[in-house]
Amino acid sequence: GQNIDQPTEMTATEGAIVQINCTYQTSGFNGLFWYQQHAGEAPTFLSYNVLDGLEEKGRFSSFLSRSKGYSYLLLKELQMKDSASYLCACSGAGSYQLTFGKGTKLSVIP
Amino acid sequence: DSGVTQTPKHLITATGQRVTLRCSPRSGDLSVYWYQQSLDQGLQFLIHYYNGEERAKGNILERFSAQQFPDLHSELNLSSLELGDSALYFCASSGQGLAGGNEQFFGPGTRLTVL
Numbered sequence: 001g002q003n004i005d006q007p008t009e010m011t012a013t014e015g016a017i018v019q020i021n022c023t024y025q026t027s028g029f030n031g032l033f034w035y036q037q038h039a040g041e042a043p044t045f046l047s048y049n050v051l052d053g054l055e056e057k058g059r060f061s062s063f064l065s066r067s068k069g070y071s072y073l074l075l076k077e078l079q080m081k082d083s084a085s086y087l088c089a090c091s092g093a094g095s096y097q098l099t100f101g102k103g104t105k106l107s108v109i110p
Numbered sequence: 111d112s113g114v115t116q117t118p119k120h121l122i123t124a125t126g127q128r129v130t131l132r133c134s135p136r137s138g139d140l141s142v143y144w145y146q147q148s149l150d151q152g153l154q155f156l157i158h159y160y161n162g163e164e165r166a167k168g169n170i171l172e173r174f175s176a177q178q179f180p181d182l183h184s185e186l187n188l189s190s191l192e193l194g195d196s197a198l199y200f201c202a203s204s205g206q207g208l209a210g211g212n213e214q215f216f217g218p219g220t221r222l223t224v225l
Contacts, residue, residue: 033213042112042200042216043153087153096204097143097166098214102152 002026004101006088011107012078020073020104022088033098034062034073035087043087046073075106083108113137114217116201122223128189131220135182135203141165142184143204143214144176148197159184191224198222 003025012018024032031050035043049055049064049071061074073086085103092099113136123129135142144156146169155168159178170176173191178184188195198221202214 040198040221042114042218044112045213045215048213089153096141096160096212097155097158097168099155100145100153 002090002092002099004088004090004099006086006101006104008102009105009107011109012075014078014080014108014110016078017074017076018078018106020075020086020088020106022071022073022101024069024071024088024090024101026069026090026092026099028092029066029069030091032062032064032071033089033091034060034071035089035100037085037087037103038083039085046086078108080108080110082106112215112217114201114203114215116199116217116220118220119218120221120223122225123191124225125191125193127191127224128187129191129222131186131188131199131201131222133184133186133201133203133217135184135201136215139203139205139215140182141204141212142178142182143202144170144184144186145200145202145216146197147200147219153200156186188222193224196222196224 006022034046037043047062087103088101089098115134140161147153156170158166176186198219200219201217204212
């Protein structure tokens with residue numbers, strides 16, 4: 001099975017940087033995804049990490065350490081529209097479905 | 111717009127009833143996944159189909175079933191509905207390969223309310 005932990009809620013200020021952490025324990029692991037989900041809407045893909053290290057994509061970056069079972073999503077230059085839930089998800093070795101954490105609700109304040 | 115479509119957008123029904131949710135994947139995607147999202151449980155994987163064949167099952171109740179048709183659209187059937195089945199049901203699709211790591215594209219979801 002897989003167990004994924006991430007903080008329930010975070011608050012950050014517009015223009016600032018925020019880091020959302022995710023730890024996972026899995027019986028098999030292939031890679032880690034981050035999705036953004038606005039309330040009542042579909043999750044949208046942000047990033048995918050399969051190798052250790054940092055992947056940068058514009059204002060968003062994602063980091064993975066396979067040996068530590070740890071990932072983070074870094075959001076820079078926060079905007080009000082970044083207020084959303086951020087879901088960490090693992091894909092298992094040999095399987096293609098995703099196991100999601102419960103999500104971190106980020107509130108960006110002026 | 112992800113390219114994945116789901117109908118209906120909203121569904122209100124009574125306990126004990128049966129409903130069918132429909133999903134059309136992105137053009138060219140062979141994999142379809144179904145997820146249930148409730149407030150306390152987060153996004154839970156239900157079932158995965160690839161090119162018409164069931165590939166994996168997650169936390170799917172026996173009252174629920176799904177299938178993928180030759181045109182690759184999929185249906186999720188929920189029967190003997192209970193109040194606790196009220197949730198958002200998402201369909202997602204991914205690319206042609208079965209290699210792990212294909213990002214999944216989510217449809218807009220069907221909000222099911224069981225009264």
